Structure formats: structure tokens, C-alpha cells
Amino acid sequence: QKEVEQDPGPLSVPEGAIVSLNCTYSNSAFQYFMWYRQYSRKGPELLMYTYSSGNKEDGRFTAQVDKSSKYISLFIRDSQPSDSATYLCATHGSSNTGKLIFGQGTTLQVKP
């Protein structure tokens, strides 16, 4: 079993839809969780960084962590064609070295 599992998609939605992206993780000791967005031929760009269970909101983006079920989500409201990208979930794991454990990434396409 992979430490972080993420459905690779692809996911295609119409413009304006609410998008839900999800990951599960295996180790309850994992504490810090991130969402990165990666456009084609670019590096991963940090979107959200969360520690505790609950929600964190930034504009149209909401990150949610449920530690009881080891489940993390990213919601995108009013999705735009410019949101078309690959979204990667990641965690620092249980190490203090800062090494990241990534999900495979979900490819999202928002159609005008």
C-alpha cells in the first residue's frame, strides 16, 4: 500500500462547477499536509498548507483534513479554465527532515 493514495483521474468539469479532489494516507502519525498545483511544463506550486483537522480557506480554495479517517480534500469553488492543471497532495510524513511523500496527482480539466 502506498503511503499516500490519490486518484490520477483525469477529471473533467464544466466551468463554474465545484471540484473535489481527494487523497488518503496510511499513517496516523502524519501531521502536515499540502496541496500543490502543477501546470504543464512547470514546477509544483504550493496552494495550501494545513496541520490540524478541519478546514482552511483561501479564496476559491478550501483544504480539509480528517485525521480520524486519514482523508484530505481540496475543494475548488467556481472553477475556471485557468484551474486546469495537475493537483498533488503531499505530506511531510512522520520524519522531521521535511521529506515530502506525494500522491500521484490528479489531472483536472475545466471546460469553458
Added chain:
Amino acid sequence: NAGVTQTPKFQVLKTGQSMTLQCAQDMNHNSMYWYRQDPGMGLRLIYYSASEGTTDKGEVPNGYNVSRLNKREFSLRLESAAPSQTSVYFCASRDRQKNQPQHFGDGTRLSIL
């Protein structure tokens, strides 16, 4: 403020050639990382440097060496390139003391024929 800068952006090598990928960050971060990204495999850690003067192996270190030249720069060397090392290579940095997440460069696309 450039963030994390990687050079070159593209490179084609022949099997057996050597190559050094350069990475520099201007955010005064103490930790730096090298990843490779392959289709279906996601991002995998090659080597990392938790602080200046230290380096450690990641998940896929075979065939690579690294040098933490100073706090700003962290280079990745392929001594004898193999086709299996065809990939996109990303460098990242992080402020470990503030427990901040990693920031990535835009990658080096490396093809080995």
C-alpha cells in the same frame, strides 16, 4: 525575488556522458531537495540536504551524486548517464526551522539517448 532557479531547462545527453544540474535559491532556506518526476511514478526524492554541509539519500539515489556548495546552491550530478535517467528533475527548498513547506523550481527536462 526569483525563488528556486534551475539550470539548464533542457538537456539531451548520450548514454555514458556526465552532467551536473544546478539549483540555487534566494530565500535563505536551510534545506534543499532533488526530485525526479516520471509518468505514473509521481515525484520521487533522489537526495536532500537538511542543512548546509549535510546530504542524505532519498528514495532513488542510485546513479546520482549531490553537492551542497553553500547555503544557496545544491547541485545534482549524473556521472555516467543512462536512458533510465530520462526524466524531469525538480529542485526544492524549505525553511526547516520554521517548519515551512517546500518551494519548487520549474525543472530540468533531461533526455538520455
